[in-house]
Amino acid sequence: MQPDSSHVLSATGIDKIFPGARALNRVDFSLHRGEVHALLGENGAGKSTLVKCLTGAYARDGGRIVLDGADIDPQSTLEAQNLGIGTVYQEVNLLANLTVAENLFLGRQPRRFGLVSARKMNRRAKALLAEYDLDIDVTAGLAAYSVAVQQVVAIARAVDLSGKVLILDEPTASLDAHEVAMLFRIVRRLRERGLGIVFITHFLEQVYEISDRITVLRNGGLVGTRATADLPRRELIAMMLGRELVQEVAGGHGARGEAGDVRFRFRGFGRKGHIQPFDLDICAGEVVGIAGLLGSGRTETAEILFGAERADSGTAQADGRALDLSSPRAAIREKFGFCPEDRKVDGIVGDLSVRENIALALQARRGWARPISRGEQDQLADRYIKALDIRTSDREKPIRLLSGGNQQKAILARWLATNPDFLILDEPTRGIDVGAHAEIIRLIESLCEKGMSLIVISSELEELVAYSSRVIVLRDRAHVAELTGSAVTTDGIVEAIAASAGRVEA
Amino acid sequence: MTSALKAYAVRLLPQAAALAVILVMVSLAFPGFFRLEMQNGRLYGSLVDILNRGAPVALLAIGMTVVIATKGIDLSVGAVMAICGAVAAACITSGHGLATTLLITLATGILCGLWNGILVAVLDIQPIIATLVLMVAGRGIAQLVTEGAILTFNDPGLIFIGSGALLGLPMPVVIWLAFGIAVALLVRRTALGMLIEALGVNRRAATLSGVSTGVLLIAAYMLSGLCAAIAGIIAAADIRGADANNAGLWLELDAILAVVVGGTSLLGGRFSIAASLIGALIIQSINTGILLSGFPPEFNLIIKAAIIVMILIIQSPRAQSAFAFLSRPRAEDGKTEQEAK
């Protein structure tokens, strides 16, 4: 492939081999000036590896990278940055303890007589951010600003430093809709300025909203590069999954509306500053979905239900009996379980084995003085590894070495082992590959059939619609609507989320 | 069970090998090193001496191991030793009985641990900072108790703890061996070990799984305080007096070293009390060995530093990955980790 002059960056035949596995197999990737190019694929498809090869974080084992007509071989992200390739990650890679201006000019502070001139630096920082319509106090610590603002600062820094190619790795994962819109405005403006932008995300809506072309990777190989306008959604999913066609939206949930008596009853349950008091009833064998934008109080709802944050108002009852939900420990005693949203931080105990991770909650409930014997632990682990199809070479493998989907299944196994009556799943399918995704949805349905009560929080609305018999919609840290029966549709949820705050609860 | 036993042996192998090498090296320089003699129903010899002299660090290392496993560190143990030694001396000289004295002293140590534990678990202060407070103030408190003097005593019961013998072994050896085994059994025969490791690796995940992380953390520091109290009693009994300035001075560093040499990561998680005890013996063997080998004692610290650096370099992440590079199966793990990311 001959480098085209309209290409700001072109990579041909990129190979990357890890001991025992080929992570990238002769992948081609090209980026025009002034385009937003989405890079898609399941987890493990090789997106991150490709980006790391382009930015010098990994040394590639083969292939050619041409930037602006010249061959490059960056040995570090720093070198790539100096060559013109800047990267902004999901977890903002800036320093919260420094000021905004210091973050923008770290390592290249303007100097006078060999000393850093803070005044000049602050003036230039202000001017730089003005290009992004950001008018903030640049002498304040970065920590004082929201993630979205930090993200913009990170982009401003990356563009200012490199200026040819901008790689955005999951930049929208922790932003709400307004913030995403603001970010996209900036991305469009940069596109007009002629930057080549690589955009990695899990959100397909965003891909269609912002990207010009799409490149799909699968199992370390290139599936294809297509113009976004000519690629229907179903076809895109098929490219990503490698199956001819996957039912994007599963059918409705059979048990909807048929649930029996109310089993768990919450009245005026809430916590100041976290979530306004709400009422909630859940039957046995029912899945209640929770929808809302980020920051609407979804996770906060889960946390007070599980006692991770103590409720300061209201009552909780199970079959008429008052529940003690003052701490996770107390909640577990009441047969509650909780799979948190941030698996790495709140879920897995990385250095411990899959076996120990599965046995942890059960052991904690039994108390330290009544250990689960090694034999029982082995049985327990083996049972769930088999039942949930957790792919691991060995139950003694540290759980951090497993893929995201398998970690998620192991955390689920941890709770299933305690045989809970009430299970709260916060974004159970986030960040895991589509295969495991489907398995987890099936699992939710089968648990529900067994009579467990579930609360599932998800930003994937189709998914929620598929298995929930009711969906509670949250806005501004309050439960604002409850959709039941035939009202449970993606459109219905979107409408409820979007409705003005004045509207009364349904 | 045999596989678990094998894993245990593999875990202790590097430390045991290091100890053996050091002992053999000392015996080359000092031929009578391994000789043991029985006199008046009591063993004498350089090896017994190492076990005896190493008692305070070994005791501190027991508590320190558990604290480090929780991703903590306890800098105050040396100062707590001084406080407890002072308390013991003050009690016994003011006419309390041996049992009361011991009880009050051990309670003092546990109380010091409780203070540290509350700072770490309840106030959520970084362990190194939280325990620094008592490290700085502790010797002042000990001097307050002894009123600045070296408080001497001659209660035979208390002195017996420092220099008596039981079953042919010096009392301090019996105490640290028994206490070490007791704590090791306590954490491994119950679920405490696993819960502590879970807490050390990921405190929030452990809390959300229902582990009483706050109680466990406080208990770990209380255990460390208890260990320091026992070590303080032994140190005071040994010299028949409480020296607030010098008792346990810098022993917190030796105890931390013993744990690190024992292969427990300062980042928390997996721990082995047996390995830490071997680590304590390694440190004491170096100390005793240098004396016996006829090196001028001035070289003691330099040799100690050199040996520690060597052991640490072998255990450092860089060296570990270099080893991993040589062995295939590990490399595969490394790959999966990157993939998972």
Added chain:
Amino acid sequence: MNQRYLPLAATIAIFLIAYAVCIAQYPNMLSTRVMGNLLTDNAFLGIAAVGMTFVILSGGIDLSIGAVIAFTGVFLAVLLQSTAIHPLAAFVLALVITTAFGALMGAIIHHLEMPPFIVTLAGMFLARGMAFVLTIDSIPIRHPFYATLKSLYYTLPGGGRITLIGGLMLLVFAAGILVAHRTRFGANVYALGGGAATAQLMGVPTGRTTILIYALSGFLAGLSGIVFSLYTSAGYSLATVGVELDAIAAVVIGGTLLTGGSGFVAGTLVGILIQGLIQTYITFDGSLSSWWTKILIGALLFAFILLQKGLIQFTGRRRRHA
């Protein structure tokens, strides 16, 4: 007011209040003489504490400085006793050795990825051991040049004296403040304390910075050793045991976050002065025992740790609900 300055303001307020209390009780303490002595008596500690401030700002710790100070003192004493070398040349030699020693520790910390706590602990053993090897006796320094240096001072109105070493400490603090806030190296130190991995990604030369930080700490510990030998006119291998603790306490009382990334070199000076003030007060009082110093410093440490904890929680909560 920017809340980053709050710990510093608290430190200064505590110092002023404490000083006012002292003066109320012993009006004699309000004299340039007392202040001059405060500077002179704490000069070696202050200089070493500047190095410690940089190390702690970067998220590290240096346990070796007490041992390095003692080593420098012994090295100078032995060198001046057994050779005819001029003290200035001996100073340069001592500084070269201690700087290289610090740089070596920094290199080990960076390249072997070992915790600073353990590396500098080994460094502490090594430096103390080297001092023992040189001599275990206390060796007086009787070089006439020492007498010359000690006779240099600036008289303040009121009879107080800024001695050479007291003045040198102030100079070192001034230089430290300049380096911390007005150079790229200084910004890199803060960046490292904010997060080494992120700093690396942002282009901070982490290896070079780490090595420089510990080299700086070694250099200042060496300088502190020179000052200490001027102060005591002797070299003794058992001197300055535990000075690293006093330095760490001064840094924390001065408002620097022990976890790194936030704090001020100027605060450390106030931290040193507070410690010195407590000692002066106890001397003035005469009936109070010396151990109250330790207990009071411990209590102050605790108060500052709590203050910073509260601040962090306050900002954390504010951001969460922003």
